[in-house]
Amino acid sequence: MPSLNWLTRSEDIQAASGVPFRALTEVPELSYGGGSTDNILIHGDNLEALRALLPFYAGQVKCIYIDPPYNTGSAFEHYDDNLEHATWLKMMYPRLVLLRELLAENGSMWISIDDDEGHYLKVLCDEIFGRRNFVANVVWQKKHTRSNDATWFSDNHDHILCYAKDKISWRPNLLARTENSLGNYSNPDNDPRGVWASGPCHAKTPSEKTMYPITTPTGRKVYPPPGTSWRFSKDNFEALIADKRIYFGKTGNNIPRYKRFITDVQEGFVPLTIWLRDEAGDNQEGKTEIKKLFDDTPFTTPKPERLIERILTLGSENGDLVLDSFLGSGTTAAVALKMGRRFIGVELGEQAKTHCAVRLRKVIDGEQGGISKSVNWQGGGGFRFYELGAMMFDEFGRIQESITFGCLAAHIWFSETKTPYQPFRPNCLRSAVLGIHKGNAYSLLFNGILHDRSVNGGNVLNRTTLQLLRDDLAGADYKKLIVYGEWSKLLPKTMKRENIEFRQIPYKVKK
Ligand SMILES: C[S@@+](CC[C@H](N)C(=O)[O-])C[C@H]1O[C@@H](n2cnc3c(N)ncnc32)[C@H](O)[C@@H]1O
Structure with missing residues (x-):
């Protein structure tokens, strides 16, 4: 299989297996709340944290979302986003290998990225997850305003790469129907089976066998439109009329329409690959949410809660374990709590304490921003805060005394x-x-x-x-x-x- 090459590739692709095993040490004064002990917040480098998690959680995580530094050349207040290209690939490769090991056989992995590294990331993921397990490249509208001072294009989307551990067996959950989508359904004939939407009774590819007249309730004979024929055989059509599944308009004189009841169609929507800001939020919404939580130094690049809600809806169920190893301001963990998922979050920077832990405490106390109202969040739950502890072995290969x-x-x-x-x-x-x-x-x-x-x-x-x-x-x-x-x-x-x-x-x- 063709693969991406860079200077240190041969050592980087082996790196995951050489990560030393370190214990995780709880910091009780930073832990909070009660309930599931599976909610974990880890402060430290995710390479070592993921390695530390493997013996306990290999193959257990249902949905992984990560939002790694995009390598845009920017220096944000809370982290640096300016690595040399090959260094970025070196950083990502072993982490993706470990993340895949943590993923459940029926799990999925979602990665936010932009055009700087997105296409290189796709090739890395194809190699690690298998090209056959690539599910979709979602285009998320992160911004709606135009930057007219942009030299070439005003960039207003991010990519979200989605991979399944095993695409053959994995299916996304459906998205809930919106009120807008129900607008096409009504019940003008008071059918006891409920609201319905209508579709044509003719097929575009004509067939001699289904070219016959239909008599409307008013006695008028109607034929399929020129160049088409009916969708149904004569017997089936008559059976549908008898079952009141064909509608001839209020007066009973119109051309027939086929009634599709809402109860006959799927409970929700299959996701599209373009996610607009009115349904999944945008960067501005993420910033507004975080400003409401932190007056003094809000985190610079948070994702909106609605975006993460959508990913967790598609990729997990109530009670499932989800993981984000580039936690930032803690959005994934906060949304996971509000949606009844268990979570593991890892963050390298001090924001693990100043933002993630603080935000989660507020959520547990019933915070009402983001998706809280739409999911009727009332607070509750808890998490345990961990630091990376001692290496298992000392420099002489002895097991360290603090290892339990x-x-x-x-x-x-x-x-x-x-x-x-x-x-x-x-x-x-x-x-x-x-x-x-x-x-x-x-x-x-x-x-x-x-x-x-x-x-x-x-x-x-x-x-x-x-x-x-x-x-x-x-x-x-x-x-x-x-x-x-x-x-x-x-x-x-x-x-x-x-x-x-x-x-x-x-x-x-x-x-
Ligand atoms: C783009 S931000 C994530 C924002 C997040 N999605 C949110 O909604 O707030 C990337 C985060 O990854 C963290 N990070 C970078 N390298 C890391 C590493 N090796 N281990 C753990 N976290 C890391 C950075 O400190 C930064 O907070």
């Missing part, structure tokens, strides 16, 4: 199974079992999980710890037991007989 059992467990489980980690016994504080995958049971003796930190104790595989593991696994279906620990005191013949494989920490833990 849960963190190492998730890392080992994911590197072994490539599936997200969920505790085997969520309510048991002494379980060293990580889970079972493809006939292998995995366990980890680390950090005194069995409440025994003695030299030959809880972090060592011996007869006692083995018995505890077997007890924990009682009734489970597995063949081999794989144990990560500091040391094994079991004899090789015992390990063979019991089908146990021992992996020593830290040497056998994947970097």
Whole structure:
């Protein structure tokens, strides 16, 4: 497949697999509200944050929206948007790889971009997501005024690239019908089946078989217009008339029209690829919304809530997990909360604290701007604020002291199974079992999980710890037991007989 080339391409396309694993550390004083603990706001570089999320959320995110720096050459107050072209590609490639890994099999990814990098981004995404999974390039009318001082064109649209993880099975949800779109429907004959709109009864491609006269209720004989024939066979036409699905006008003397009831058509609209500002907002609307939230230093390039609402409507359902790893002022997280989605947001700049966290607190308290009124937002929910914590390994390859059992467990489980980690016994504080995958049971003796930190104790595989593991696994279906620990005191013949494989920490833990 043809691909894009740039100076550091060969190292950049490998970069995602070399990102070191770091723990996420909660900052409780910046967390807020209650409810789902799945709402997460992370302050830090999204490359490391996405890597930190993988062991917990790989394949779990239903809808990803990102609005990365467009590389327009501007320096905004809250971030720099002026990277050398190849540096921008280097920045995007590994992040897109990790984002794809987080996406659910029935998920979709949406990316805002303009003409500076849009077409290069399309080629990168074709390579990472597969050309066959490209869904659409939406043109969003971001501005309605003309800049008459523009040298060439007055730019008034952005692109939104949409990719599915698997386009064959993915379908967008429908958009709600607007009052305007219902304007064509009425019920002049008081049909008990409800409002309807009418269409012609003739087909443009004529056929001899459907060229016959129809008698109106007033007794007049009518034929299809010249060069056409009826859409229906004579029998079908008569059946439709009997079922009152054909309308001959108020007096019963007009040419027949076919009635399409609103209940017969789809519940909503298939999305178009051009999104105008009156239906999806524009940049000005985004700025107005943010100014109402922050009097002093509003964020410079926010998206309007209606734009994100549309994307989340098409790409997710109530309760689904959505992610934005270039969170900016927090629009995606705010809209996700208001729409009943769970969210993960990542932001590198200080605005993670000064804007995202502050905005989310207001939303939880019932803020009434943006889409609040149209979705009847009453407040509620919560989020947890995280910083990127310690690297898992120090410079000598040792596991850092601050790494918890849960963190190492998730890392080992994911590197072994490539599936997200969920505790085997969520309510048991002494379980060293990580889970079972493809006939292998995995366990980890680390950090005194069995409440025994003695030299030959809880972090060592011996007869006692083995018995505890077997007890924990009682009734489970597995063949081999794989144990990560500091040391094994079991004899090789015992390990063979019991089908146990021992992996020593830290040497056998994947970097
Ligand atoms: C165009 S803004 C996003 C605006 C956002 N859609 C909104 O409605 O407010 C891009 C954001 O990405 C952030 N960003 C840039 N590089 C990043 C990185 N490596 N990790 C996390 N965030 C990053 C910038 O700090 C900036 O806030």
